[in-house]
Amino acid sequence: DWTMAAFREQAIEEIRAKVGREKVICGLSGGVDSSVAAVLLHEAIGDQLTCIFVDHGLLRMGEAEQVVTMFRDHYNIPLVHVQAQDLFLDALAGEMDPEVKRKTIGRLFIETFEAEAKKIGGASFLAQGTLYPDVIESVSFTGGPSVTIKSHHNVGGLPERMDMKLVEPLRELFKDEVRVLGRELGLPEPFVGRHPFPGPGLAIRCPGGVTREKIAILQQADAIYLDEIRKAGLYDAIWQAFAVLLPVQTVGVMGDGRTYEFVCALRAVTSVDGMTADFYPFDMEFMGQVATRIINEVKGINRVVYDITSKPPGTIEWE
Numbered sequence: 001d002w003t004m005a006a007f008r009e010q011a012i013e014e015i016r017a018k019v020g021r022e023k024v025i026c027g028l029s030g031g032v033d034s035s036v037a038a039v040l041l042h043e044a045i046g047d048q049l050t051c052i053f054v055d056h057g058l059l060r061m062g063e064a065e066q067v068v069t070m071f072r073d074h075y076n077i078p079l080v081h082v083q084a085q086d087l088f089l090d091a092l093a094g095e096m097d098p099e100v101k102r103k104t105i106g107r108l109f110i111e112t113f114e115a116e117a118k119k120i121g122g123a124s125f126l127a128q129g130t131l132y133p134d135v136i137e138s139v140s141f142t143g144g145p146s147v148t149i150k151s152h153h154n155v156g157g158l159p160e161r162m163d164m165k166l167v168e169p170l171r172e173l174f175k176d177e178v179r180v181l182g183r184e185l186g187l188p189e190p191f192v193g194r195h196p197f198p199g200p201g202l203a204i205r206c207p208g209g210v211t212r213e214k215i216a217i218l219q220q221a222d223a224i225y226l227d228e229i230r231k232a233g234l235y236d237a238i239w240q241a242f243a244v245l246l247p248v249q250t251v252g253v254m255g256d257g258r259t260y261e262f263v264c265a266l267r268a269v270t271s272v273d274g275m276t277a278d279f280y281p282f283d284m285e286f287m288g289q290v291a292t293r294i295i296n297e298v299k300g301i302n303r304v305v306y307d308i309t310s311k312p313p314g315t316i317e318w319e
């Protein structure tokens with residue numbers, strides 16, 4: 001794609017001009033956006049870049065290993081893997097408000113990046129994979145008083161007092177363009193085609209308070225759901241699919257006894273840019289199979305429901 005080839009060259013020039021000889025750290029989330037940003041930055045400034053992968057304990061099953069393997073072993077990009085599970089999960093304990101959860105996570109990300117920047121002798125810049133829709137959705141919605149719907153995305157959570165300047169080389173791109181750029185940069189196809197994953201991770205898929213136990217339950221249900229989606233050959237037809245663990249327990253029967261366990265909601269949507277979305281019309285046989293597997297295999301869930309809300313009026317995430 002010649003347009004993306006041109007974008008790539010121009011972005012590299014701009015990064016070099018902006019950063020000069022300074023050091024840059026890049027917050028890697030494991031998602032497509034930050035991965036593409038990291039590879040682009042590495043091309044532009046080589047070993048002035050250090051990637052920081054913060055494991056906040058809110059990742060999907062197996063995700064940390066996948067990201068670390070790809071960046072360290074295949075790309076040879078310097079990567080610091082920060083084990084910050086306790087830091088984040090302790091800070092979130094008892095917090096129910098989605099906005100406070102996002103802000104807490106955003107603040108801890110920045111504090112972690114700043115601490116890591118010090119360790120490598122100081123970095124002046126923090127790079128992020130912010131996209132155009134993140135920029136506009138973070139601003140305010142028109143009609144009525146200026147209301148921020150969500151303190152969203154990579155943009156929202158940054159405290160003003162941050163010591164570092166931002167580099168956001170993907171700020172003008174939409175998701176489909178980032179994928180084209182990722183291919184242009186030679187990222188492996190399964191990585192480029194990955195569904196988006198929010199920075200606050202499973203915290204915003206666990207409404208009503210995050211605990212280690214709930215995250216463990218959610219990770220298992222989510223992994224089964226995605227496994228079935230891949231086996232059915234549906235992964236690439238879907239923009240995003242994930243499980244949500246509802247803060248509701250319902251009664252079930254198991255053998256001779258009653259159970260009283262959590263409800264799991266499944267979400268899958270099609271979309272072009274995440275700004276609008278339609279629920280994915282799975283066939284009922286597939287849904288039944290996923291539900292049976294989750295209920296049989298995941299201790300703590302005894303009921304599964306499917307979310308048939310489109311965006312708008314719904315959002316993709318539940319928080």
Ligand code: XMP
Pocket residue numbers: 102150151152153154196197198199200240274275311314315316317318319
């Ligand atoms: P919503 O839920 O607003 O999501 O319809 C649109 C897209 O944005 C992702 N999303 C986030 N990404 N931090 C992120 O990095 C966030 O706080 C956040 N909230 C939503 C969501 O997964 C979807 O792709």
